Amino acid sequence: MTLARMTIAASLIALAACSGEQTADNGAAAAKGEGGVVNLYTARHYDSDLPLYERFERETGIRINRIEGNADQLIARMQAEGERSPADLFITADAGALWRAEQAGLFQAFDPATIGERIPANLRDPSNLWTGFMRRARVVAYDAATVQPAEIDSYEKLASPRFRGKLCVRSADSVYNLSLMGALIEAWGPERAEQWARGVVANMARPPEGGDRDQIRAVSAGVCEIALTNSYYYIRMASGDDAADRAVTEKVKLGFPSLNGEGAHVNISGGGIARHAPNRAAAQRLLEFFAQADTQRHIAENNNEFPASPDVAPPAPVNAYADFTANPMQVRAFAQHQPQAQRLMAEAGWR
Secondary structure, three states: OOOOOOOHHHHHHHHHHHOOOOOHHHHHHHHOOOOOEEEEEEOOOOHHHHHHHHHHHHHHOOEEEEEEOOHHHHHHHHHHHHHHOOOOEEEEEOHHHHHHHHHOOOEEOOOHHHHHHHOOHHHEOOOOOOEEEEEEEEEEEEEOOOOOHHHHOEHHHHOOHHHOOOEEOOOOOOHHHHHHHHHHHHHHOHHHHHHHHHHHHHHEOOOOOOOHHHHHHHHHOOOOOEEEEEHHHHHHHHHOOOHHHHHHHHHEEEEOOEOOOOOEOEEEEEEEEEOOOOOHHHHHHHHHHHHOHHHHHHHHHHHOOEEOOOOOOOOOOHHHHOOOOEOOOOHHHHHOOHHHHHHHHHHOOOO
C-alpha cells in the first residue's frame, strides 16, 4: 500500500469488512454525544488491550464504543465523516500515522496538564495534538554464532559490506521501516540516508517478505545473519507459549544499534483527540488513562512494549531487554519524513 494514497472509498469498504464496531444503536447514541460514552477509533488489534477497556469502563462508568481498522482506513473514514464524525479518540502504533492524521486536520489539542507529567516531551507532539504512551525499539535480531554484538552496534553497520547478502528485512511499505528511515533522514540528511538504503538493498539475503517474526525465524533458519525487527516481536517470541519460537530465540539474540551514538531508534503507540469529538471530556479521560503508570505496566507485561514514562519500571518479560539507551529524537521529527522516506527507499530499490 502506497503511503497516504489509499482512496477513501476503498478504505471504507475494507473497514466495513474488518471493523470491531459496536451495534448500530450504540453508534447512534454515540453520534448524538450522549454522556458516558467514548468512541475509540483504534488501529491497535491486541487482545491484551481488552482488559484495559473493561477496567476503564468499571472505573469511570464511561462506555467505550470501539471501531477497529488499520491506521489509513481509520484516517480515511474520519476524513469522509467530516464534522459529523462520531470519533472521539484515535490511537495507533506508529508516530507516522499520527502525523498523517494531524496533517489531515483530524486532531484537536488535548489538555497536557496530566499527560505532560507522565510522558516525556520528545514522545509528544509539541502542540499537544497527539502523544505516545508506549515505546517500541527498531533493532536487530542476529545469529549469535556468526555475528558479534560490536558488528551491529550502529545502524550504519547494517549497510556495510560485512553483511552483503546476509540481511533479512520486510518491505519498504512497513511503517516501522519508514519511521526508521525518517529518523535517519532527520539525523543524517536525505543523501546519506538514501546511501544507507542502497546498502541495505545490496545486503538483502532475499527480497523483502513477511513480517518481523518471519525475519527473526529466517535468521534462525540460516537464510540470513541479521534482520531488522521491532523489539516487542522478539520479546513475544522469547516469552510466549510456542516452544519453536522460544527455541529460535535461543539461537537468535537481540541487539540495540545506536543512531549517531545517541541510542536506538524508538517509535510509539499513541493517540490524539478527534477534532470533532462529540465526547471530548471522555476522550481526554481515556487518553490520560492510557498514559497512567498501571496501564503502561499492563501493556508492557502483556504486549511486550516498553513504557513511555521513565518512572514506570518495566515489568517482566520486557525488563530483561529494557537496559538500553533510547535515542532522544523528537518523534514528530522522524514522523514527518515518512513520505520522503518512502520515495528514497523506492529509488534505492527497496520494495
